[in-house]
Amino acid sequence: MDARSTVREYYDALRTGDPLAPYFAEEHDGDDAFVKFGISERLTGSEQIQTGLRAQTETTAEWTVASHALRVCERGTHAWFSDSVSMEWTSTESGDRHEFDTRWSGTLTESSNRWQFVGIHVSTADEL
Template sequence: MTVADTIEAYYAALRAGDPLAPFFLDSPDTVKFGLSERLDGADAVAEALRTQTETTRAWVVESTDRHTGQRGETAWFADSVFMGWTDVERAIRFEFDTRWSGTLVRVDAETEGAGGDETGETDENGHEWRFASMHVSTTEAL
Protein backbone atom coordinates (compact mmCIF):
# COMPACT_ATOMS: atom_id res chain seq x y z
CA MET A 1 0.00 0.00 0.00
CA THR A 2 1.33 3.43 -0.91
CA VAL A 3 1.41 6.51 1.31
CA ALA A 4 -1.49 8.01 -0.68
CA ASP A 5 -3.45 4.76 -0.28
CA THR A 6 -2.89 4.87 3.48
CA ILE A 7 -4.15 8.45 3.71
CA GLU A 8 -7.24 7.61 1.65
CA ALA A 9 -7.87 4.53 3.82
CA TYR A 10 -7.74 6.78 6.90
CA TYR A 11 -10.26 9.18 5.35
CA ALA A 12 -12.51 6.24 4.44
CA ALA A 13 -12.31 4.87 7.99
CA LEU A 14 -13.21 8.31 9.36
CA ARG A 15 -16.25 8.50 7.06
CA ALA A 16 -17.34 4.97 8.00
CA GLY A 17 -16.92 5.37 11.76
CA ASP A 18 -14.26 2.65 11.82
CA PRO A 19 -11.39 2.58 14.35
CA LEU A 20 -8.72 5.18 13.58
CA ALA A 21 -6.05 4.41 16.19
CA PRO A 22 -4.55 1.53 14.14
CA PHE A 23 -3.40 4.09 11.57
CA PHE A 24 -1.07 5.71 14.13
CA LEU A 25 2.37 4.63 15.24
CA ASP A 26 2.27 2.90 18.64
CA SER A 27 4.79 5.21 20.28
CA PRO A 28 4.92 7.70 23.16
CA ASP A 29 6.35 10.13 20.59
CA THR A 30 3.28 10.05 18.32
CA VAL A 31 1.54 13.43 18.19
CA LYS A 32 -1.76 14.63 16.71
CA PHE A 33 -2.99 18.20 16.51
CA GLY A 34 -6.70 18.63 15.86
CA LEU A 35 -8.77 21.75 15.43
CA SER A 36 -8.79 22.37 19.17
CA GLU A 37 -6.43 19.90 20.83
CA ARG A 38 -2.92 18.52 21.01
CA LEU A 39 -2.52 14.83 21.77
CA ASP A 40 0.85 13.43 22.83
CA GLY A 41 1.54 9.71 22.68
CA ALA A 42 -0.27 6.82 21.04
CA ASP A 43 -2.46 6.18 24.10
CA ALA A 44 -3.78 9.77 24.17
CA VAL A 45 -4.36 9.71 20.40
CA ALA A 46 -6.19 6.37 20.61
CA GLU A 47 -8.43 7.51 23.47
CA ALA A 48 -9.35 10.79 21.78
CA LEU A 49 -10.11 9.04 18.49
CA ARG A 50 -12.26 6.43 20.28
CA THR A 51 -14.25 9.21 21.94
CA GLN A 52 -14.55 11.07 18.63
CA THR A 53 -15.89 7.96 16.90
CA GLU A 54 -18.41 7.34 19.69
CA THR A 55 -19.74 10.91 19.76
CA THR A 56 -19.82 11.91 16.08
CA ARG A 57 -21.67 10.76 12.97
CA ALA A 58 -22.24 11.63 9.31
CA TRP A 59 -18.65 12.43 8.45
CA VAL A 60 -17.83 14.07 5.14
CA VAL A 61 -14.14 14.09 4.19
CA GLU A 62 -13.35 15.51 0.74
CA SER A 63 -9.70 15.77 -0.27
CA THR A 64 -8.93 18.35 -2.96
CA ASP A 65 -5.17 18.96 -3.04
CA ARG A 66 -3.16 16.05 -1.65
CA HIS A 67 0.62 16.02 -1.99
CA THR A 68 2.86 13.23 -0.73
CA GLY A 69 6.57 12.58 -0.59
CA GLN A 70 8.74 9.74 0.56
CA ARG A 71 12.37 9.11 1.35
CA GLY A 72 13.26 5.66 2.60
CA GLU A 73 11.16 4.65 5.59
CA THR A 74 9.72 8.16 6.10
CA ALA A 75 6.94 9.93 4.22
CA TRP A 76 4.98 13.15 4.52
CA PHE A 77 1.77 14.62 3.20
CA ALA A 78 -0.21 17.83 2.93
CA ASP A 79 -3.84 18.13 1.88
CA SER A 80 -6.74 20.54 1.64
CA VAL A 81 -9.84 18.82 3.00
CA PHE A 82 -13.45 19.85 3.39
CA MET A 83 -14.77 18.00 6.40
CA GLY A 84 -17.98 17.94 8.33
CA TRP A 85 -19.54 15.88 11.09
CA THR A 86 -22.43 15.89 13.53
CA ASP A 87 -21.75 15.96 17.26
CA VAL A 88 -24.46 13.57 18.49
CA GLU A 89 -24.23 14.66 22.13
CA ARG A 90 -24.91 18.32 21.34
CA ALA A 91 -26.88 17.79 18.09
CA ILE A 92 -24.65 20.28 16.25
CA ARG A 93 -23.35 20.00 12.69
CA PHE A 94 -19.80 21.26 12.10
CA GLU A 95 -18.23 21.94 8.69
CA PHE A 96 -14.77 23.33 7.95
CA ASP A 97 -12.32 23.83 5.14
CA THR A 98 -9.14 22.40 6.65
CA ARG A 99 -5.46 21.86 6.03
CA TRP A 100 -3.90 18.53 6.92
CA SER A 101 -0.23 17.61 7.13
CA GLY A 102 1.73 14.85 8.73
CA THR A 103 4.59 12.42 8.81
CA LEU A 104 4.33 8.68 8.29
CA VAL A 105 6.84 5.94 9.00
CA ARG A 106 7.04 2.51 7.46
CA VAL A 107 6.71 -0.32 9.98
CA ASP A 108 6.96 -4.08 9.77
CA ALA A 109 3.42 -5.48 9.75
CA GLU A 110 4.51 -8.57 11.70
CA THR A 111 5.90 -6.66 14.67
CA GLU A 112 3.57 -3.66 14.62
CA GLY A 113 0.19 -5.35 14.81
CA ALA A 114 -2.16 -7.76 13.17
CA GLY A 115 -0.40 -7.60 9.83
CA GLY A 116 -1.58 -5.37 7.06
CA ASP A 117 -3.16 -1.99 7.51
CA GLU A 118 -6.90 -1.36 7.78
CA THR A 119 -7.37 -2.77 4.29
CA GLY A 120 -5.20 -5.79 5.06
CA GLU A 121 -2.57 -4.68 2.55
CA THR A 122 1.17 -4.42 2.97
CA ASP A 123 3.87 -3.66 0.45
CA GLU A 124 5.93 -6.36 -1.22
CA ASN A 125 8.18 -6.57 1.86
CA GLY A 126 5.40 -6.89 4.46
CA HIS A 127 5.54 -3.23 5.54
CA GLU A 128 2.80 -0.70 6.08
CA TRP A 129 2.62 3.03 6.83
CA ARG A 130 1.64 4.60 10.19
CA PHE A 131 1.13 8.25 11.10
CA ALA A 132 3.84 9.46 13.49
CA SER A 133 2.38 12.96 13.43
CA MET A 134 -0.74 14.60 12.05
CA HIS A 135 -1.85 18.22 12.10
CA VAL A 136 -5.34 19.38 11.15
CA SER A 137 -6.16 23.09 11.16
CA THR A 138 -8.99 25.19 9.82
CA THR A 139 -8.56 27.82 7.15
CA GLU A 140 -11.22 29.90 8.91
CA ALA A 141 -10.80 32.20 11.87
CA LEU A 142 -12.28 30.51 14.93
Template sequence: MTPEETVGSYYDALRAGDALAPFFVESPATVKAGISERLVGYAEIANALREQTRTTEDWVVESSDLEVVERDGGAAVADAVSLSWYDAEAFADRSFETRWSGTLLPSDEGWAFAGMHVSAATDLDEGVDR
Protein backbone atom coordinates in the same frame (compact mmCIF):
# COMPACT_ATOMS: atom_id res chain seq x y z
CA MET B 1 0.13 -0.02 0.87
CA THR B 2 1.67 3.30 -0.24
CA PRO B 3 1.59 6.49 1.86
CA GLU B 4 -1.11 7.86 -0.50
CA GLU B 5 -3.21 4.73 -0.01
CA THR B 6 -2.74 4.97 3.75
CA VAL B 7 -4.07 8.54 3.80
CA GLY B 8 -7.02 7.49 1.62
CA SER B 9 -7.72 4.54 3.93
CA TYR B 10 -7.65 6.88 6.93
CA TYR B 11 -10.23 9.13 5.26
CA ASP B 12 -12.36 6.06 4.43
CA ALA B 13 -12.17 4.84 8.04
CA LEU B 14 -13.18 8.28 9.32
CA ARG B 15 -16.22 8.30 6.99
CA ALA B 16 -17.20 4.77 8.01
CA GLY B 17 -16.80 5.29 11.76
CA ASP B 18 -14.07 2.63 11.88
CA ALA B 19 -11.17 2.56 14.34
CA LEU B 20 -8.58 5.26 13.59
CA ALA B 21 -5.90 4.46 16.18
CA PRO B 22 -4.33 1.70 14.03
CA PHE B 23 -3.24 4.42 11.58
CA PHE B 24 -0.82 5.86 14.17
CA VAL B 25 2.63 4.73 15.31
CA GLU B 26 2.39 3.10 18.76
CA SER B 27 4.87 5.37 20.49
CA PRO B 28 4.82 7.91 23.32
CA ALA B 29 6.37 10.37 20.84
CA THR B 30 3.47 10.23 18.33
CA VAL B 31 1.60 13.55 18.09
CA LYS B 32 -1.81 14.48 16.67
CA ALA B 33 -2.91 18.10 16.62
CA GLY B 34 -6.53 18.59 15.63
CA ILE B 35 -8.81 21.56 15.21
CA SER B 36 -9.37 21.83 18.95
CA GLU B 37 -6.78 19.62 20.66
CA ARG B 38 -3.16 18.54 20.87
CA LEU B 39 -2.61 14.89 21.73
CA VAL B 40 0.77 13.40 22.65
CA GLY B 41 1.47 9.69 22.77
CA TYR B 42 -0.31 6.77 21.17
CA ALA B 43 -2.46 6.03 24.24
CA GLU B 44 -3.81 9.59 24.44
CA ILE B 45 -4.45 9.64 20.67
CA ALA B 46 -6.21 6.27 20.72
CA ASN B 47 -8.47 7.31 23.62
CA ALA B 48 -9.40 10.62 21.99
CA LEU B 49 -10.13 8.96 18.64
CA ARG B 50 -12.37 6.35 20.32
CA GLU B 51 -14.31 9.17 21.99
CA GLN B 52 -14.54 11.08 18.70
CA THR B 53 -15.95 8.02 16.97
CA ARG B 54 -18.44 7.49 19.81
CA THR B 55 -19.75 11.07 19.74
CA THR B 56 -19.81 11.88 16.02
CA GLU B 57 -21.47 10.52 12.87
CA ASP B 58 -22.17 11.23 9.21
CA TRP B 59 -18.62 12.26 8.33
CA VAL B 60 -17.95 13.81 4.94
CA VAL B 61 -14.26 13.95 4.05
CA GLU B 62 -13.37 15.53 0.69
CA SER B 63 -9.68 15.69 -0.18
CA SER B 64 -8.75 18.25 -2.82
CA ASP B 65 -4.97 18.62 -2.88
CA LEU B 66 -3.13 15.58 -1.52
CA GLU B 67 0.64 15.83 -1.89
CA VAL B 68 3.00 13.10 -0.72
CA VAL B 69 6.80 13.10 -0.71
CA GLU B 70 8.74 9.97 0.24
CA ARG B 71 12.26 10.54 1.48
CA ASP B 72 14.80 8.75 3.67
CA GLY B 73 12.43 5.95 4.70
CA GLY B 74 9.55 8.25 5.63
CA ALA B 75 6.84 10.27 3.94
CA ALA B 76 5.50 13.78 4.36
CA VAL B 77 1.88 14.48 3.46
CA ALA B 78 -0.16 17.65 2.99
CA ASP B 79 -3.76 18.09 1.90
CA ALA B 80 -6.70 20.48 1.80
CA VAL B 81 -9.79 18.69 3.11
CA SER B 82 -13.42 19.74 3.46
CA LEU B 83 -14.72 18.13 6.64
CA SER B 84 -18.22 17.93 8.03
CA TRP B 85 -19.88 15.71 10.61
CA TYR B 86 -22.73 15.58 13.08
CA ASP B 87 -21.78 16.17 16.73
CA ALA B 88 -24.16 13.85 18.58
CA GLU B 89 -23.40 15.36 21.99
CA ALA B 90 -24.04 18.97 20.94
CA PHE B 91 -26.83 18.03 18.48
CA ALA B 92 -25.07 20.17 15.87
CA ASP B 93 -23.57 19.94 12.42
CA ARG B 94 -19.89 20.93 12.12
CA SER B 95 -18.11 21.94 8.92
CA PHE B 96 -14.59 23.16 8.32
CA GLU B 97 -12.22 23.76 5.45
CA THR B 98 -9.03 22.22 6.81
CA ARG B 99 -5.35 21.92 6.09
CA TRP B 100 -3.66 18.63 6.92
CA SER B 101 0.02 17.81 7.23
CA GLY B 102 1.77 14.82 8.64
CA THR B 103 4.66 12.43 8.73
CA LEU B 104 4.28 8.72 8.00
CA LEU B 105 6.74 5.96 8.85
CA PRO B 106 6.86 2.42 7.49
CA SER B 107 5.03 -0.12 9.67
CA ASP B 108 4.24 -3.82 9.53
CA GLU B 109 0.92 -3.00 7.83
CA GLY B 110 2.41 -0.44 5.42
CA TRP B 111 2.60 3.10 6.79
CA ALA B 112 1.49 4.84 9.99
CA PHE B 113 1.30 8.45 11.14
CA ALA B 114 4.09 9.55 13.49
CA GLY B 115 2.62 13.04 13.43
CA MET B 116 -0.57 14.61 12.13
CA HIS B 117 -1.69 18.22 12.16
CA VAL B 118 -5.17 19.39 11.14
CA SER B 119 -6.07 23.08 11.27
CA ALA B 120 -9.19 24.96 10.28
CA ALA B 121 -8.78 27.36 7.40
CA THR B 122 -12.40 28.61 7.51
CA ASP B 123 -15.32 27.93 9.81
CA LEU B 124 -18.34 27.32 7.55
CA ASP B 125 -21.30 26.24 9.66
CA GLU B 126 -20.24 26.11 13.27
CA GLY B 127 -23.15 25.13 15.46
CA VAL B 128 -25.87 24.81 12.84
CA ASP B 129 -28.79 22.89 14.32
CA ARG B 130 -30.22 19.99 12.38
Protein backbone atom coordinates in the same frame (compact mmCIF):
# COMPACT_ATOMS: atom_id res chain seq x y z
CA MET C 1 0.32 -0.31 0.34
CA ASP C 2 1.97 3.07 -0.09
CA ALA C 3 1.73 6.17 2.12
CA ARG C 4 -0.76 7.90 -0.23
CA SER C 5 -3.14 4.93 0.05
CA THR C 6 -2.84 5.03 3.84
CA VAL C 7 -3.89 8.70 3.95
CA ARG C 8 -6.84 7.98 1.67
CA GLU C 9 -7.85 4.95 3.76
CA TYR C 10 -7.76 7.13 6.87
CA TYR C 11 -10.18 9.55 5.22
CA ASP C 12 -12.41 6.58 4.34
CA ALA C 13 -12.28 5.36 7.95
CA LEU C 14 -13.43 8.80 9.12
CA ARG C 15 -16.36 8.68 6.68
CA THR C 16 -17.48 5.20 7.71
CA GLY C 17 -16.89 5.47 11.47
CA ASP C 18 -14.25 2.72 11.46
CA PRO C 19 -11.54 2.67 14.16
CA LEU C 20 -8.85 5.28 13.57
CA ALA C 21 -6.22 4.15 16.10
CA PRO C 22 -4.70 1.49 13.79
CA TYR C 23 -3.53 4.28 11.48
CA PHE C 24 -1.25 5.70 14.20
CA ALA C 25 2.07 4.27 15.36
CA GLU C 26 2.38 3.07 18.93
CA GLU C 27 5.18 3.60 21.40
CA HIS C 28 8.34 1.71 20.53
CA ASP C 29 11.30 1.35 22.91
CA GLY C 30 10.14 4.21 25.13
CA ASP C 31 9.93 6.70 22.24
CA ASP C 32 6.45 8.17 22.47
CA ALA C 33 6.87 11.58 20.86
CA PHE C 34 3.88 11.16 18.53
CA VAL C 35 1.42 14.04 18.22
CA LYS C 36 -1.99 14.74 16.70
CA PHE C 37 -3.21 18.31 16.45
CA GLY C 38 -6.89 18.62 15.62
CA ILE C 39 -8.97 21.73 15.13
CA SER C 40 -9.45 22.09 18.88
CA GLU C 41 -7.13 19.53 20.45
CA ARG C 42 -3.53 18.56 21.04
CA LEU C 43 -2.93 14.88 21.74
CA THR C 44 0.57 13.69 22.58
CA GLY C 45 1.78 10.14 22.98
CA SER C 46 0.19 7.05 21.54
CA GLU C 47 -2.07 6.41 24.56
CA GLN C 48 -3.55 9.91 24.51
CA ILE C 49 -3.95 9.79 20.70
CA GLN C 50 -5.73 6.43 20.81
CA THR C 51 -8.03 7.56 23.63
CA GLY C 52 -8.88 10.75 21.73
CA LEU C 53 -9.54 8.87 18.50
CA ARG C 54 -11.87 6.41 20.25
CA ALA C 55 -13.80 9.29 21.82
CA GLN C 56 -14.03 11.04 18.45
CA THR C 57 -15.45 7.92 16.78
CA GLU C 58 -17.94 7.42 19.63
CA THR C 59 -19.21 11.03 19.65
CA THR C 60 -19.39 11.87 15.93
CA ALA C 61 -21.30 10.57 12.92
CA GLU C 62 -22.27 11.37 9.33
CA TRP C 63 -18.80 12.41 8.24
CA THR C 64 -18.02 13.83 4.85
CA VAL C 65 -14.36 14.23 3.97
CA ALA C 66 -13.31 15.73 0.63
CA SER C 67 -9.63 15.91 -0.30
CA HIS C 68 -8.73 18.75 -2.66
CA ALA C 69 -4.93 18.82 -2.93
CA LEU C 70 -3.30 15.68 -1.53
CA ARG C 71 0.47 15.64 -1.93
CA VAL C 72 2.54 12.76 -0.57
CA CYS C 73 6.28 12.17 -0.67
CA GLU C 74 7.98 8.92 0.37
CA ARG C 75 11.67 8.52 1.20
CA GLY C 76 12.61 5.06 2.39
CA THR C 77 10.63 4.29 5.54
CA HIS C 78 9.39 7.87 6.03
CA ALA C 79 6.74 9.91 4.25
CA TRP C 80 5.05 13.25 4.65
CA PHE C 81 1.85 14.70 3.26
CA SER C 82 -0.22 17.83 2.94
CA ASP C 83 -3.80 18.39 1.84
CA SER C 84 -6.70 20.80 1.77
CA VAL C 85 -9.74 18.98 3.15
CA SER C 86 -13.39 19.99 3.44
CA MET C 87 -15.02 18.05 6.25
CA GLU C 88 -18.31 17.88 8.06
CA TRP C 89 -19.68 15.75 10.88
CA THR C 90 -22.52 15.62 13.36
CA SER C 91 -22.01 15.52 17.11
CA THR C 92 -23.90 12.52 18.49
CA GLU C 93 -24.10 14.30 21.86
CA SER C 94 -25.60 17.64 20.80
CA GLY C 95 -26.87 16.90 17.29
CA ASP C 96 -24.95 19.95 16.01
CA ARG C 97 -23.49 19.79 12.51
CA HIS C 98 -19.90 21.03 12.13
CA GLU C 99 -18.32 22.10 8.85
CA PHE C 100 -14.74 23.20 8.21
CA ASP C 101 -12.33 23.86 5.37
CA THR C 102 -9.06 22.60 6.76
CA ARG C 103 -5.43 22.10 5.90
CA TRP C 104 -3.66 18.92 6.89
CA SER C 105 -0.02 17.97 7.17
CA GLY C 106 1.64 14.97 8.68
CA THR C 107 4.39 12.42 8.83
CA LEU C 108 4.21 8.65 8.45
CA THR C 109 6.63 5.83 9.09
CA GLU C 110 6.68 2.41 7.48
CA SER C 111 7.26 -0.81 9.35
CA SER C 112 6.43 -4.36 8.27
CA ASN C 113 4.97 -3.09 4.96
CA ARG C 114 2.48 -0.89 6.85
CA TRP C 115 2.43 2.92 6.92
CA GLN C 116 1.29 4.66 10.11
CA PHE C 117 1.09 8.28 11.21
CA VAL C 118 3.56 9.58 13.78
CA GLY C 119 2.23 13.12 13.49
CA ILE C 120 -0.78 14.90 12.05
CA HIS C 121 -1.70 18.57 12.16
CA VAL C 122 -5.19 19.71 11.15
CA SER C 123 -6.07 23.40 11.23
CA THR C 124 -8.49 25.89 9.79
CA ALA C 125 -7.37 28.86 7.76
CA ASP C 126 -8.71 32.37 8.04
CA GLU C 127 -9.17 34.19 4.76
CA LEU C 128 -6.63 36.98 4.36
